[in-house]
Amino acid sequence: MATDPMDEAAVDRGIARTAVVIALRDDLRIADCIASIDEDVEIVLALNGPSDAVLKLIADHPRALTVTEIEDVGNLGAAYNAGAAATDRQYLLLMDSDCTFAPGVVRSMVRSVLTEPVVKGQVVYGESAGLLSRLTARVREFDEGDYVSALSPPLIYNRVIVEHIGGYHFDELIHWCEDREFDFRLQLAGIPVTYLPEARIFHDAQHGFANMRSYFRYGVGEGIAQETGVFTTPAIPVVWRLFEAARTLAHCARDKGPGAAAYYALLKAALHTGTAHHLLNDPYRVRDRYPASAKRARMVRSIPQHSTRLTGPQQRRLRRAHWEAGRRIERVRDLSVFHPAATGPEAASAVGEARQQQV
Template sequence: MSYPALEFSIVIPTYNRPERLASCLRSLTRLNYPRNGFEVIVVDDGSAQPMAPTVEPFESVLNLTLLRQVNSGPAQARNAGADRAQGQYLVFTDDDCQPHANWLSALAAKLDQQPLALVGGHTLNALPHNVFSTASQLLIDYLYDYYNSRHQPSFFASNNFAMAAEQFRQLGGFDTSFPLAAGEDREFCDRWLQQGLPMAYAPEARVDHSHHLSLRRFWRQHFNYGRGAYCFHQVRARRAAAQVQVEPLGFYWRLLTYPLVRQPQLQGMLLSGLLFVSQVANMVGFFWERNQQKLPSTSAPATPC
């Protein structure tokens, strides 16, 4: 098989998950892309324990760089990795993802066709027996169906996308006013489209996502998504000089019924219930963040966005 003459920098933010990071790096050693065609940049976002012992075993088989920053969130970590990147194209994934062997070659093929596109791949739930992880991935699947079924895709998650480094830098990278892993990828995609740049879907570029969730973690995840959604709408409204707009009611009805047509009946009902819980948590997080933003300056500092 011949490969397009592309040079990639794979950027991985990580925080307090050495076992997950090791699994991610192990998967990169199995990529069927020429080893001299890509580098890997791991950005430790201020983990409690050093990540060097996790990274060192892979330095002999990967062109690998480890950076460390004071805890500032994944958006800042991705930008820091991009600043050090030497590749023509940037590829982002997360420490709890394991790319398939043909992941990079699939992204390369799409970028060879559309070199100025933001290319998003397909993410699979690696924990099908964890109902909370399954529900969380089902929500992402629904968002991909909702936002990307039209002629022009409009949303890709930052655990599996790639673009030309030059376009990323001209755009200013990720908005670092998003301190959580919530909303910063959506804002980046929206800003990308606003600049008239294309987006393209590469479903063959697959990663397995191993996000272990309990009910408490599931609630916290979607509460934070709500906080990120508020920040996204605020940033977008300021950029467009328009009022905050949210999705129509039909969006939520289709979301809640989405599992019923994709899963066995009882499993679908359970997952539909969890998606309802996710939207309650999202709404609570949205209004919590809104109230925090409106606190007077003498109160506890609000999250910037």
């Protein structure tokens, strides 16, 4: 992309209209994350059950930080929504506290979002000397796959898209898998995700058992999302899950080796255990908060856990589920509505905007 003075001036204006939003609980690596933000963007920390050490770090930090807090500990969707409501910036760049930006990435992502509604960068997964850490990196790379999804981080989007994807940023009921559900609505609206492979962030090495805990939580989110109809439910659950797992593990063995596939089998078991845990125990006590319209969206060929890419029938089933819940998500015919001019006026302030209640 050209870098003439006018172009860079437009990027500078985009920087001034950008907020980096980070959900944060007790991760002190947030200090390194903030240090890697090399542009004068607003930094929004969405706290959910912060530790005393995190609160002290924030209070003593030399950079200006916008801080908001929710009471629902561990609810990433609600944290991101609170972060979005705490800023009036037009472009929201989602980041994790255990990741750092490579130099120049914030600027390159802002440059891209001036002409594209949603932009995704690349995650480089760290590896330690342990076998499980190496297998975790391979499995995470396999999970990313070739399909360009809106799974974050790093992800930047123009907040104008929200009115086209049901009127809300993230689902506050499902707690986990919030970016997966966000991606589904983007597909229903026909809003593409632009991949920017040079926009790299670095993820700390993950240890195997911590990753299994993450998949367990994803399974809880999957269970909630199925009950509320924002994910599909297999009409023949056991048969479909066995088929889907066998197919996914075969592909993983082919692409990343048998060791990665064996480890992925353990992760799949953790995920399904998480789903069963929700079905039996409702650990986040969300069922009392389900809208009256909540019901399962059943279909034979349900959405695989491994991929967010929706088939035509899956898109039609989810669109109908949203319509039955009072949310009309139609394809955007003209994507220029998201960038009528890269140097155009700022979006109206969203501070104090009431969170969308899903009815």
